[in-house]
């Protein structure tokens with residue numbers, strides 16, 4: 001089985017590729033434009049592996065997509081390529097419309113033609129797995145959780161673009177019969193995550209003794225999933241999911257942002273030693289809230305668990321410990337990102353003096 005993974009040089013895509021190559025006999029074609037968020041270092045050990053190939057392609061480039069599908073004849077597509085950072089979508093929404101909406105539709109058109117050209121078991125077995133986010137459901141108050149039937153109510157340009165892409169995937173299944181499955185996952189964390197997202201950002205700032213900018217009150221709640229557990233869920237849904245269905249993916253690990261940041265501070269104090277000025281929790285600085293900041297996300301993953309038998313293997317406590325330890329052990333990686341011009345200062349807080 002050869003799987004075409006779009007966005008495979010990103011945080012979740014690369015974790016999924018590593019998981020597939022380690023746990024299955026499938027081979028992988030990684031198709032990625034290599035934006036600022038991409039990093040092939042986490043896949044460098046597969047460069048000579050006959051089960052792995054890389055194609056630098058933009059999903060908006062239809063001709064290039066057609067070339068890749070003809071050359072590799074994938075048995076499945078797992079579509080992760082996207083612009084993903086909410087703050088960037090507020091500053092510049094058009095890149096999100098272009099990649100997440102136009103790019104997804106371009107990919108759907110090419111995948112449909114590819115599928116129509118297949119025959120017999122190859123045609124029956126083909127799958128297009130669309131990877132999406134729980135943010136399409138909007139925000140919750142303190143009660144309830146998102147299920148697969150929760151109405152869509154996206155609030156940021158990012159989530160609106162992902163919601164649009166979800167609808168197009170549904171339409172390609174209902175209208176043209178493309179064999180699709182889809183998944184909506186909660187916030188991921190783990191090794192190799194680009195340090196503009198909350199957990200790596202706070203870990204690196206805490207390590208360096210910089211102020212820790214927390215939006216608003218810090219009481220916003222997110223549901224966290226360790227990235228390797230997302231990878232195993234994607235494989236489960238790809239291989240066992242019912243056609244045309246979507247599955248929510250989450251780890252039953254709701255945490256307030258301020259509690260996540262404090263947990264990181266305590267782990268960095270423990271692993272790297274305390275700062276002369278005292279515990280790192282004192283570095284927390286509340287900054288002006290993000291516009292349209294959703295209050296709470298929480299995932300009900302019952303369908304995935306009962307229908308397909310998936311379970312996460314990490315709790316938040318074990319996963320965050322592994323993650324913080326990884327950033328401590330991989331200083332060269334994030335120092336290279338800093339040297340390449342990424343400052344981690346998007347939240348507008350200067351480094352502590």
Ligand code: NAD
Pocket residue numbers: 006007008009010011012013031032033034035036037038039057058059060079080081082083084085099103131132133134162184185186187188189194
């Ligand atoms: P990421 O930003 O780390 O990686 C995205 C990858 O897509 C990058 O390698 C980038 O180069 C590539 N890409 C961007 N535009 C492209 C284009 N036009 N053509 C080809 N490649 C392009 O993102 P991530 O956090 O790994 O998220 C992957 C997917 O999972 C996204 O679809 C995202 O919406 C979804 N998701 C993410 C989370 C999360 O917490 N990170 C949670 C749920 C769902």
